[in-house]
Amino acid sequence: MVSVIAIFDIGKTNKKFFLFNEDYKIVEESSKTFTEIEDEDGFPCENLQVLSKWVRNTLSEYLQDSTYDIKAINFSAYGASFVHLDRENNIVTPLYNYLKPYPIEIEKQFYDIHGTKEAISLTTASPALGNLNSGLQLYALKYHRPEIFSRIAASLHLPQYMSFLISGKHYADITSIGCHTALWDFTTGNYHDWVFKEGIDKKMPPLFPGTDVIDIVYNNKPLKCGVGLHDSSSAFIPYIKHVNEPFLLISTGTWCISMNAFNNTPLTQSELENDCLCYMTYEGATVKSSRLMAGYAHEIVVKKLSDYFGTELNYFEKIAFDKNLIRKEPPLKDLTSFDVSAYASYEEAYMNFIKQIVLAQKASTDLVINNTIKKLFVDGGFAKNEVYMQLLADAYPHIEVYAASVSQASAIGAAMVLHRHWNRFELSNNMINLRRFHAASAFD
Structure with missing residues (x-):
């Protein structure tokens, strides 16, 4: 059997799966595109259910293939996208599209309370980009849809949700948290003050080092599972x-x-x-x-x-x-x-x-x-x-x-x-x- 690592690489358009051998040569590759669905406002968004099913089914299929010995698995995916889970790990909201216009009144409220766009942007190294600042997606849910916000137990960026599908564990990762989210204060090396003041930190799982693995068993197969990037x-x-x-x-x-x-x-x-x-x-x-x-x-x-x-x-x-x-x-x-x-x-x-x-x-x-x-x-x-x-x-x-x-x-x-x-x-x-x-x- 060939020792390999399995990688899911989730782009906005193409969803890809790879097996790399120990020389980092691709030995298996597949690609899918999925038709977008609409969120409750009629804006296009990722079909999270179909994507999740494809990830689990694809991994299960290759775990059964006697040609390969999958030793580890990791994930890369686009940013600025949260999957919100409740206490039973049910998905609470659609995977909102980061191109969706941000509510103007909520944006004004945020900057009136927590500091100017210039000040927040400088400390978080994030241009003010509405929903592309994924932290503000949580802020909008808190004030725009408080009943939904109250149900959220964990908010996972998409790469970490992909990891959760296989590991069952909730973690955050610095490459996702530190990427134009308006969540991370680059001057202090911690979440920004507004995150704590709004209780957003309670929705954030613990940070997990990108070089570490979660030891899991999936379909009776021991795997080293990365947290995603x-x-x-x-x-x-x-x-x-x-x-x-x-x-x-x-x-x-x-x-x-x-x-x-x-x-x-x-x-x-x-x-x-x-x-x-x-x-x-x-x-x-x-x-x-x-x-x-x-x-x-x-x-x-x-x-x-x-x-x-x-x-x-x-x-x-x-x-x-x-x-x-x-x-x-x-x-x-x-x-x-x-x-x-x-x-x-x-x-x-x-x-x-x-x-x-x-x-x-x-x-x-x-x-x-x-x-x-x-x-x-x-x-x-x-x-x-x-x-x-x-x-x-x-x-x-x-x-x-x-x-x-x-x-x-x-x-x-x-x-x-x-x-x-x-x-x-x-x-x-x-x-x-x-x-x-x-x-x-x-x-x-």
């Missing part, structure tokens, strides 16, 4: 483990997140207003970061391009970099407003759209980059995009720019933190595949 922090782990000099990682997907663990300056008001925040590593270190919703914009504009020029949706994958097609144009304030009809061909339009993305990306990354950074890594979808990578190298001619391929970075990060609990071998040094891009003077 926020996916952005998890994707950072292979780089922390293997890169020995100061670097910045742009993790690309729906959000493109520039992550710099080598910038110790406190967040400023200006940075917060420009969508900077701090993440936490699994060891509790601060990662100063900035966010740009470039992957979402790419999805919108690629559809516009396909409709306008009559191509298949993924035609952009065939386009080679051509600096002669690039125009000198001012940056767009809204990437999704890109006018595809202003160009003679799909190729020209796409090249100039990616130039706009990279202009926005540089503005975002510049907020957190500093002089210590020698290397810039890009992982995720845009790392495979030649046009994006070439233009980014042009934007940073004095820094080494690499397309980095870590196969399923957030999943492999969740596996790596439990390495000592299940793996007999030393951690490999060759998990990151790198391709360097050199400046071609196209960016001016």
Whole structure:
């Protein structure tokens, strides 16, 4: 039997399951997408019941497979999402969508009582983002739906709920608590005062170290069960483990997140207003970061391009970099407003759209980059995009720019933190595949 670790990697769109062997090679992989349902206000949200059933059934299926000996299990999942459980571990509310508008009157009440947006944001390293500040979701329940709030015995962020499904244990994790939740005071290293004043701390399970495991038996099989990690922090782990000099990682997907663990300056008001925040590593270190919703914009504009020029949706994958097609144009304030009809061909339009993305990306990354950074890594979808990578190298001619391929970075990060609990071998040094891009003077 092959010794493996099982990882569930839960994204907003794709839900993935992996088995990694002791060399961190994927030996089994499956992916699902589930149709969203609606919460009580008619807003789209995750179908938690279907997701939960899939997680349990998938694990049970592979535990019965005589090919593999599953030694351990861990989870990575998107943040800003709470699952609220009552004393009998019944789910109390839908998994509210963090994009749902936050009640204006509740928001005003919160900041009137507990301090200005600026003050709360600075101490919690969380831009004021309504439901994206998951702590405020609990605050809204307390005053908007007090009868539901009173039923909550434990509020688990989604990665920790995934762990609970298998372990039956309630825990919190610093990568989820410390990620734009408005719950954690980065100046004191504890929950913010407002959390205690509102009794929110009583809904928070004890913090559990990300490198530790819960010893469990599931379907008669002993397992080392991790507590789960926020996916952005998890994707950072292979780089922390293997890169020995100061670097910045742009993790690309729906959000493109520039992550710099080598910038110790406190967040400023200006940075917060420009969508900077701090993440936490699994060891509790601060990662100063900035966010740009470039992957979402790419999805919108690629559809516009396909409709306008009559191509298949993924035609952009065939386009080679051509600096002669690039125009000198001012940056767009809204990437999704890109006018595809202003160009003679799909190729020209796409090249100039990616130039706009990279202009926005540089503005975002510049907020957190500093002089210590020698290397810039890009992982995720845009790392495979030649046009994006070439233009980014042009934007940073004095820094080494690499397309980095870590196969399923957030999943492999969740596996790596439990390495000592299940793996007999030393951690490999060759998990990151790198391709360097050199400046071609196209960016001016």
